[in-house]
Amino acid sequence: MGAWARFRRNRLALIGLALIVVLAISAALAPWLAPYDPARQSLIEKRAKPGAKYLLGADEFGRDILSRVIYGSRVALLVGVLSVTIALVGGLLMGTTAGYAGGWFDAVLMRGIDILLAFPYLLLALAIVAVLGPGALNTTIAVGIWGVPAVTRIVRGSVLALRETEYVGAARALGAPAPALLRRHILPNIVPSLVVYATLFMANAILLEAALSFLGLGVQPPTASWGLMVSTGRDVLLVAPHVATVPGLAIMVAVLAFNLVGDGLRDALDPRLRGAV
């Protein structure tokens, strides 16, 4: 049975996939889908309860929460995709270098990676943002760096295992240069693990971006970021609970979607990975 057939039988994964499609559409078509300008203020309607005019209510400045949630999907997905890219590129470079070089370089690097992997990730990201300063770009970099160690470990493990296989040995004996070996023989073998990891990492990247923005260290106002919306809503939590809770729901749905698809992909692509990633 093919991977897609296995994936398709997983109902939860399909629900996750549908949610991701909805998210992607709302990010791509935000200006057409949003009923109002996400920055339009209307102070006489501030903290308006959900109703006919504002489906999800209005925030402290009378801005339409639904429109801001729709625009917020752009930030979440953009930061997610870019940080996944950083994690994959950094991890591929470091993992292949460590796997190829071996020896003390590999030992020192992997020891450091082990420490980083076990270290509380939010503290790591906080430290990076503390140094770089807040902002959307720096948040993306902080989230991306956090993903590098895990990718490095996946890639290095595969390089070490594949280096010893006969077909890679044969290709090397025939004089194939290292980059070609990597591209033709090693990369295709780790794609499934990387796809699974990247999907699950997307979920965590969205969570981490939201957390940093909630603390005021991530995306800065007036950009509509879900974490930032929860943070501003927190000030009026006891008078207008919907301002903080509605955007948080969006975070949860997005994270859940990527977790469901990640789990489904893991089971479909490589059942051996169950519980490992």
Added chain:
Amino acid sequence: MLTFVVRRLLLAVPVLLGVVFVVMLTIDLLPGDAVTLMLGEHATQDAVGKLREHLGLDQPFLVRYLDYVGRLARGDLGRSIQQNRPVASELADTWPATLQLTVAALLIAAAVGMAAGVASAVWPNSLFDDLARLGSLFGLSMPIFWTGLVLIVIFSLWLNWLPVGGAGSLPHLVLPAVTLALPSVAMIARMTRSAVLDVLREDYVRTARAKGVSEVWVLGRHALRNAFIPILTLIGLQSGQLMGGAVLTETVFAWPGLGRLMVKAIFARDYILLQGAVLVFALAFVVINLLVDLSYGLLDPRVGRQG
């Protein structure tokens, strides 16, 4: 056993020195000047110069590093720029609150997570199992700062059972601890389920059942004891994540702990205080992992003999 503990503690020293080195180096490599950032753009050249000298920033990096480590050995963590107090007393004021919060959360996470996981494994694919698995999916997907706010709305605003925030009494602890525990409950429940399911397939479990050992005894004596090792590893890792989560939980509930201190230090660009807070977290992290390693020996006699 004692030599093992001593050796591990000695091994922790280079790790902590490395943490200090990396933290100081990143701050040193800051784009722009830390002192100008601290004082603002309009500070006079004179004031900048004075603060630089006061912080020892006119010295080369390695001299400052060795100086900091030397003073660290004497328990001197420097002075907080913002509060004008010794960093050590700032940390001493805040770490007990964080310890209280994370320990409470860890206990909740371990108890609820393991109970749910064992029940799921004993009755796989039952209604309870389905609900527990769905619940842990949600638990892993909810941002914890949001969970905290939702709990405040339900239990403080609507039901009026528990205080909104602050610290001081047991009711104050309930919401923050539950909030912080939720993602770990989900992780531990998942892990426990699969670990217990694995063990229940083992031959010795079948043997025990075949010779008529009661199901409760099979679970307690054979299954749980063996499943406990992977679970314990996860609990050790989770306590690290709890420290990170504490930063968010403390912010949501105005809990006077290290996490909030750290966020404040970042906003105030109080790097000396930040350095101290990171160091305490790193130390806690090393100690927890040591405790986890030690408990392997207690649970699995094979580990002790090798070490």
